[in-house]
Amino acid sequence: MQPSFVGLALCCALLVFGRLLGAPLVVALITSIAFGSTAIATLGAVGGSSPLIYMVFVLLLLASMLMRGRIWRELTIVFQLHRPAWIVCLLTLYAVCGALILPRLFAGRTSAFIPMREHGLVFEVPLAPVSGNFTQTAYFALGAMAFLAMSVLLLRRDALNAVRKGFFAWAGINAAAGVIDLASKMMGAGDVFLPLRTATYALVTEVEQAGFWRIVGLYSEASSFGAAALASLAFSFTYWKSTGSRPAFVLAMVLLVLVLLSTSTTAYVGFGILFLLLMLSLACSLAAGRVSRADVALLALCVVCAAVGLAILVRDRHAFEAFEGLFRTTILEKSTSSSALERTFWNARSLQSFLDTYALGIGLGSSRSSNWVISVLSQLGLLGALLQAALVATLAYAPGREAWSRGDRGLIALHDSVRAAALTALLCGTIAGGGADPGLLFFISLATVLACRAHLRADAAIASTLRADKRARIWSGPGMGYA
Template identity: 50%
Template sequence: MQVSFVGLIVCAGILLIGYYWRAPLIIGVIASLAFGATAFMTLSSVGGSSPLIYTLFAALLVTAVATRRWIWQDLGDVFGKIRPLWILCGLLIYAVAGAWLFPRLFAGQTSVFVQSTMRRGIVEASLAPVSGNITQTGYFVLGGLTAIALCVLLLHEDRIDAVRRGFFLWCGLHAGMGLLDLIGKLAGAGDILWPIRTASYAMLTETVEAGFWRITGANSEASAFGGISLACLAFCYVYWRKTKSRLAQALSALLLVLLLLSTSSTAYVGLTILSIPVAFSILHSFLSGRTDKDEILIIALLAVAGASVLAISLYDDEFFAPFVQLIDSMVLNKAQSASGQERAYWNIKSLQAFIDTGGLGVGLGSSRASSWPIAVASQLGLVGGLMVATLSFMVFRGMGSLKRYVDPETNAVVSSVRASVLASVVSGSLTGGSSDPGMMFFIALAVISASRARARSERYTVTRALPLGQPAFEAQH
């Protein structure tokens, strides 16, 4: 085991900020997600795995909750009021059992893609137990335990302000380091963030695509930066629309610019997909005559951008040639590239592994795919996939009709968190290699589930206080 002092220094800095805001662990576990290539140690005994700093904060959070004086009473209350946690526990047990059993039960009966232990890269091999069964299952279980711990903290106390601060710190750190990375490369200084890249990943941080520097921020590659940028942009945009926050508006603008300059196909395709509901929302407001000034601003900016592009094209028809080449290589012809064909083959083999194992799966961490839903099917099988789908539904429905029983700030934060994890799932569906949905998914599950439980309690209180026959919604106005 080798400790990274740089990683520990970064952790200390985040803890100090969280302590100043009186929620060091909640803020820390969210904000630390901005450091996608910063590990606090390297475990040579487990294939050289290097846990990122968010795992340290998650472990501290789980430990702090587990050592509470009335922890068993708290857990009983949480599991009684938040039923999705029973499904989560079932999924964790199934994932642990499958990671140990399935690679041994179906050993040699199918082929999978795994990380090579002899050289860097992904290789095709017969199914067998690998170190990924331990490490990826560990991350998955830690995420589930973090969700349970957060539910304990969020159910009985109003900590939504800590969640909001944590998400804004996450977005601000991600955007700031992305901007620093771009400025350093344009200035000829190269990768100025290399001191914080302490993880044992392959760092693709100084690459050029069609004449453009690829932005990686604090991550190991542009694709990861693009995926996180989508999630951050979704959070800031929804919070801005809900609350008119100038901070959220400024971060949305900066994240959009960085995302467009990132040269990430994940970012471009994901942004296109996420723009569809935004466009329908603005169109609905326009047709119903309820267009607000923010929507008018968006339409005006799009019109100005379109007119500027047209004018520049008429003046110099070769001006946008590099941009056209970039879009052509990163989006339009991505599937025909060697990388695109290789990733498509990973998905084909993953689906074949699902069939070869009779729908049981090869076990968490046993294979590598290039799409999160396909990875879920191949690793967790039909049973695990149904549990993941159920939890995903719980997350994506958000507050639903219960939003009337929470204050506007809570509704804004929960809606923004929901949008962020939806964007994260979109990017994961494009490039995700593991069935683990990521720590952001588990955080969102806890925030939404706890908020719904608090809203149900409020609804019960309001309903009991009403005179006989009076509708509940009248008491809210």
Template identity: 45%
Template sequence: MQISFVGLLVCAGILLVGYFCRGPLIIGLIASLAFGATAFMTLSSLGGSSPLIYTFFAVLLVTAVATRRRIWRDLGDVFGKIRPLWVLCSLMLYAIVGAWLFPRLFAGQISVFVQSPTRRGIVEAALVPVSGNITQTGYFVLGGLTAIALCVLLLQEDRIESIRRGFLLWCGLHAGMGLLDLLGKLAGAGDILSPVRTASYAMLTEVTEGGYWRIAGANSEASAFGGGALTCLAFCYTYWRKTKSRLAQGLASLLLVLLVLSTSSTAYVGLAILSIPIGLSIFRSFLGGRIDKDEILIIALIALAAATALSIVLYKEEFFAPFVHLIDSMVLSKSSSASGQERLYWNIKSLQAFINTSGLGVGLGSSRASSWPIAIASQLGLVGSVMMLTLLFVVFRGMGSLKHHVDRETNAVVSSVRACALASVVSSSLIGASADPGMFFFIALAVISTTRANARRNSRAAAKRALQFGQPAPFAPI
């Protein structure tokens, strides 16, 4: 085991900022997710696995909750009020058993794609137990335990302000480091953020595409930065629309620019997908005569950008040729490229593994896919997929009609966290290699579930007061 001094230094800095923001563990956990290539140690015994710094904060949070005096009473209260946690625990248990059992049960009968133990890269090999069964299952279980720990904290005390500050800090760090990375490359300084990249990943940071520098930020490659920018943009845009926050508006604008300049096909396709509900929402407001000034601003900016682009093309026709070539190579022709064909083959082999195991799966961490839904099916099987879909429905549903029983700020934060998690799911569905939905998903699950539980409590209290004064009781959804 090798300790990373730089990784620990970054952890200390985040803890200090979190302390001054009055939420060191919650804010620290969320903010640490901006450092996608910063590890605090390297585990040689597990094939050189290097846990990122967010795992340090997740372990701290789980430990702090587990050592509370009333932990068993708190857990009873949480599991009694938040039923999706039973599904989460069942899925965690199934993932642990499957990661140990299925690679041994189907050993040598199925070919899968795994990380090569001797060289960096993905190779096709016969199914056998690998170190990924331990590491990927560990990350998944840690995410589930973090969700339970957050439920304990959020159910006992109103910490929605810590959630808000944590996500805004994470968005600011992600955008700031992306901007620094781009400016450093344009100035000829190269990868100025290389000191914080302490993970044992293959770092594809000083790469160009179509004459454009690829933005990696504090991540290992442009696709990871693009996926992170997409999730940040979803949070900031939703929070801006809900609260009219100038900070969120500024961050959303900066993130949109960086996302366009990132040269990430994941970011481009994800942005196109997420633009559909936004466009439908604006169109619905227009038809209903309820369009507000922010929606008018969005339409005006789009029209201005289109008019500017048209004017430039009329003045100098070849001006956008490099960008058109970039879009063609990164999006339109991506599926026909060697990388696209390789990733397609990963997905085909993963689906074959699902069929060949009769829907049981090969076990978490046993294989590599290029799409999160396919990774779930191949690694967790039919049973695990159903449980994961149940949790995904909880996140997708959000507050629903219960939003009327919480204050506007709480509803805005919960809606923004939900949008962030769904954007993360979209990004993972495009390039996700593992069945682990990621820490954003588990945080959103905890925030939404506890807020719904608190809203139901507020609804029952309102109904009780209404009955005492002889008024009709408000409807309280389950």
């Protein structure tokens, strides 16, 4: 093992930063997700894998939970309170067993795509056990354990404030890193974040597309940054729409500009889907006569942007030619590019692997594709895909939401914004994702969403009891005749 001193120093800095915000471990854990190319070490024994710095904070979180005197009692409460916790454990057990058994059971019966670090390419080879079965399964299992640890921590209502700070810090670092990266390249300074990129990833950090610099922020390439920026935008925009927070609005506007300038096809397609969903939501609100102040502000902003764009176009019809070229390159011509054709082939072969293994899968980490859903099907099989779908449905659907109407507005805003970030990240993974692991962000978001729902249900139950007691006192009062 070769430790990364840059990664260690950054971990210490994040702990100090979290301490300043009053929650060193939680804030540092969530913030560390933004450092997508900084490793804590390089593990030569498992094919040169380089775990990112968030692994340090996951292990610290687990250690802190194990040292709690009531950990087993608290875990019992978690499993009683959150039924999806059983699904997480069952899915993790299936993933671990599948990674050990399936590549050996179906060895040679189908093909897999394995990245070769020394060549920087992906090769198709007969299915066989690989180091990815160990590393990817370890990441998945640690994510699941982080879910349980966060669920225990969030049994206390005040811990949700630390999560709120962590998510804002995560989105803020993504925004700041994108601005710095773009500004440095435009000034000719190159990749100023290169010293932080200690992971053994293929770096594509100083590339132009259609005359625009590709923004990579703290990630290894533009697609990863585009997905992170879009998820951060979904978080900050949803929080602003729920609370009217000005800092959240400013953060959302900065992230919107970065997404539009990212040159990432993943970000553009994902943004287009989210924009259509937003317009549909606004149309439903208008039809139902439930227009909020945020809806009015959003419509006004869209009208102003459209008017400004038309005015510029009338004055100079060639003003947007550069953006037209970017749109043509990243969207219209992307499907015919060599990389798109290669990724389509990966997806087709991965689906064939799903059929070749009788829907059991080839094991987590055995191969890669270019679509998260296809990766789940091919690696985890039908059973694993159904379990994963149940977790996604749990995240997306909030039963009993009508009872939250008088609940804590800040808690509802945190629930909605964290859920929006996680679902957006999964959307980007479905557009262009390489593995079946939904990621640490998904597991932390799932724990946060379930905790918010539990506290909001408790608030609603208390409010209902108080209203019932009040009605009982009124009807049993003097002169009512019902005592």
